[in-house]
Amino acid sequence: MTLRRVVLLLFVLALALLPQLPVPEFWITQANYIGLYTLVAIGLVLLTGVAGLISFGQSAFVGLGAYTAAYLALKYGLSPWLTLAAGLAVTAVGALILGWVTLRMSGHYLPLATIAWCLSLYYLLGNLDALGKFDGLTGVPLVSIFGFPLENRRHFFYLLWALVIVAAVMTTHLLDSRMGRALRAVRNGTTMAEAMGVDTFRVKVMAFVLAALLASVSGWLFAYFQRTVNPSPFGLNMGIEYLFMAVVGGVGHVWGALAGAAVVKILEDQLQQWMPRLLGVTNNYETVLFGALLVVALRYGRDGLWAAVEARLPRLQRRRDWADAPPLPARERPARGEVVLDARAVRKQFGGLVAVNDVSLQVRAGEILGLIGPNGAGKSTTFNLLTGVLRLSSGEISLCGAPIRGLPSREIARRGVARTFQHVKMLPGMTVLENVALGAHLRGHAGPLGAMLRLDRAEERRLFREAELQLRRIGIADCMHDQAGNLAMGQQRLMEIARALCADPILLLLDEPAAGLRHKEKQALADVLRQLRSEGLSILLVEHDMDLVMDVTDRIVVMEFGTKLTEGTPAEVQADPAVRTAYLGT
DSSP states (O other), rough: OOHHHHHHHHHHHHHGGGGOOOOOHHHHHHHHHHHHHHHHHHHHHIIITTTTOSOOHHHHHHHHHHHHHHHHHHHHHHOOHHHHHHHHHHHHHHHHHHHHHHTTTOOOOOHHHHHHHHHHHHHTTTOOOOGGGGEEEEEEOOOOTTTTTOSSHHHHHHHHHHHHHHHHHHHHHHSSSSHHHHHHHTTTTSSHHHHHHHOOOHHHHHHHHHHHHHHHHHHHHHHHHHHHHHHSGGSSSHHHHHHHHHHHHHHOOOOHHHHHHHHHHHOOOOOOOHHEEEEEEEESOOOOHHHHHHHHHHHHHOOOOOHHHHSSOOOOOOOOOTTTTOOOOOOOOOOOEEEEEEEEEEEETOOOOTEEEEEEEEEETTTTEEEEOSSTTSSHHHHHTTTTOOOEEEEEEEEOOOOOOOOOOHHHTTTTTOOOOSSSSOOSSSSHHHHHHTTTGGGGGHHHHHHHTTTHHHOOOOOOHHHHHHHHHTTGGGGGSSGGGSSOOOHHHHHHHHHHTOOOOOOEEEETTTTEEEHHHHHHHHEEEEEEEETOEEEEEEEOOHHHEEEEEEHHEEEEETEEEEOOOOOHHOOOHHHHEEEOOE
């Protein structure tokens, strides 16, 4: 058993014993509030720390869960478990609608939108007669488990913290899965994630809804814990405080949510007692000091409290349990010599600037086509047009005879196109193995629920088996458990190629793969490219290293100022006076 599991078991044991000890009732109440806040903060770890989406409005979803439970219990006498289901359903519908609208925003507009709907719900709850306006609803009945009523806060403690532990463990499982890798991928922008086949908007909505559901469970518990609800705990101030808890604890760490909730709650309460004693006045100076302490924490501990704990725990290495996993199904490859990619009169204009001017090219099965030209020739723009990152101004592109013009990157990836990037795009905090496994996203099918319940383990083993296979193919399997951000630039580029191969493509687009590679690494890359060509894979290669291009390509297309200058074999291109003029100016 690992040290982390021992620590978790000891923590659960301590929680189980706490209500049985002669601890003052005040501290039991504090622990319950910490648990309520932790549930919301775990959702913010998913939403903000992992997916990179800032929300100040989680308190609104807490309010939805609390008010739904209280209203249905008082008005219709429904059992707590039915009110929980109803609260989750109401919250899910509300989160889907809000997410569909607000998650299309970017930059500072998204957090501003979350502030707007948090304020709107707060004043809506406070002005509805059926909900008691700002006085709220009182007399919420007790929760009973198997006929045993949870009459006091020590009994309620067990229900609350059982749900907190389950939520934390299930969230940890989600992050260690195919969907978890997709969630992490959307944080650094959509281009790389979409190229791997991730539906980034859908993944963002998933994170938004899951965070909202965790907040709703917290609200349901709050209603039965307080036995009364009113709008005050669900205002914008609590929305901001929840975000502070997640950030202080470590917004990228699930257990940081617990640390942040505990520190913020205890610090708030203790300052309310200490400051009047120290200053002899009661003018809310504790709020000023609390804010100052938070600023200091954010300035000098941006990674949060749990990051310091993680640094002192032994680093886990993923257990290699995929050696005997069956291989993933392979895509059927077109016959050698068949046209795989056909781009006809491709054009891209940015206002009055023509970046790509009616360029045509074909890539056939089992060949390597080089795309070269001086800096600014339009190679990268052409690359982005072929992969759906940019939309065509005019022209047609087909893949194996089927038109792909206008399709998003993820759909083009689904049809068998994989790519690397001119500037390496990766997830530096994940291992090399996990980064490469992201390339096989479209070859898996398990969703978030299956991941949380650990029903995806067989599929995960198959994905990691494929990832290791491609790393061995590229020659960097010895560093598969290292963090990707710790690799040298050359190894990062090789990792990108392995990730692209993990998608089992019929067409591989490589954007300057040799940049940053040493001489021996370039030779190894050339050997890999020849091997891939012998297996029938089609490759479009953009590269400035002319020795590599001339060594491995079958044909070359030369571009200059956005136009196609010439096309031919490496020998023909080398002998072309127009090419020498374009490169050398003579």
